[in-house]
Amino acid sequence: MRDHWTLDTIAWEEFDRSKLDPNLVKLMKAASLVEYNATDYVEYLRKVFHNQPQVMAILDRWGAEEVQHGAALGRWAELADPTFNFKDSFARFRKAYHPPHFENADGSVRGSRIGELIARCVVECGTSSGYTAIRDAAEEPVLKQIAGLVAADEFAHYRLFLDLMDTQAEAKPGFWRRLWIAKTRVAESEDDELATAYYCANVPAHREHEIKYDRDACNLAYQSSMFRHYRRRHVERAVAMIGKAIGLHPESNFIKLGGRAVWEFVRFRVWRFGPVRELKVA
Numbered sequence: 001m002r003d004h005w006t007l008d009t010i011a012w013e014e015f016d017r018s019k020l021d022p023n024l025v026k027l028m029k030a031a032s033l034v035e036y037n038a039t040d041y042v043e044y045l046r047k048v049f050h051n052q053p054q055v056m057a058i059l060d061r062w063g064a065e066e067v068q069h070g071a072a073l074g075r076w077a078e079l080a081d082p083t084f085n086f087k088d089s090f091a092r093f094r095k096a097y098h099p100p101h102f103e104n105a106d107g108s109v110r111g112s113r114i115g116e117l118i119a120r121c122v123v124e125c126g127t128s129s130g131y132t133a134i135r136d137a138a139e140e141p142v143l144k145q146i147a148g149l150v151a152a153d154e155f156a157h158y159r160l161f162l163d164l165m166d167t168q169a170e171a172k173p174g175f176w177r178r179l180w181i182a183k184t185r186v187a188e189s190e191d192d193e194l195a196t197a198y199y200c201a202n203v204p205a206h207r208e209h210e211i212k213y214d215r216d217a218c219n220l221a222y223q224s225s226m227f228r229h230y231r232r233r234h235v236e237r238a239v240a241m242i243g244k245a246i247g248l249h250p251e252s253n254f255i256k257l258g259g260r261a262v263w264e265f266v267r268f269r270v271w272r273f274g275p276v277r278e279l280k281v282a
């Protein structure tokens with residue numbers, strides 16, 4: 001088992017305010033809340049894999065690493081923006097965001113355990129490529145270090161869920177079903193989770209009455225800020241990783257074409273967004 005980094009691994013003393021990018025600060029404030037909330041996912045996945053005791057220890061370790069991502073990013077965000085209070089923002093996020101499947105599901109909302117693992121692979125692949133893009137874009141040295149550590153963890157998580165798929169006795173769903181599960185999970189990145197986190201992280205409680213929560217506006221602000229950091233290599237790698245999770249060869253023409261198409265889509269979106277969108281007083 002690999003040694004894992006801790007908050008003490010991070011060279012906090014190297015923090016350099018002059019190299020901050022205000023948009024990256026906003027993004028990392030939001031990311032810290034989502035990461036720190038991982039214990040709900042652990043509980044949900046525990047229910048999904050309830051009769052597989054060997055999976056429980058893996059889930060606990062995974063959840064602890066995600067929570068640590070939140071703690072590291074939250075601490076960095078408080079340094080970068082002294083008006084940001086990580087614990088208070090997290091409490092507001094917990095109150096505002098309750099996906100129904102955390103409370104009601106007794107099985108996987110993806111229809112099968114393999115489906116659940118495909119969805120997890122999609123998420124880990126998204127975070128892995130996202131933090132790699134942040135690492136490459138960040139000039140502030142502490143954020144660069146944290147994003148590099150987190151990106152490596154996210155890739156390890158992807159491998160972990162990919163390997164778990166091979167240990168499942170159930171039959172794999174057919175290819176089109178697997179593709180559908182991956183597509184559905186990608187589309188869910190525009191649901192309320194990131195949008196609520198962006199809102200709670202970047203709109204202080206005393207301004208909630210004048211800047212109301214608007215999912216589309218929050219997603220637009222988040223995406224117009226995040227998408228511009230992706231480079232072709234990040235996108236193509238993400239597509240190859242998702243492709244592998246649904247059973248496609250990463251070197252296949254389907255994946256190569258898919259990678260190119262998604263990269264063109266990202267470029268188009270960045271062009272359409274124009275400047276980074278701000279949350280405005282209604």
Ligand SMILES: [Fe+2]
Pocket residue numbers: 035065066069127150154
């Ligand atoms: Fe994470």
Ligand SMILES: [Fe+2]
Pocket residue numbers: 066124127153154157
């Ligand atoms: Fe992860």
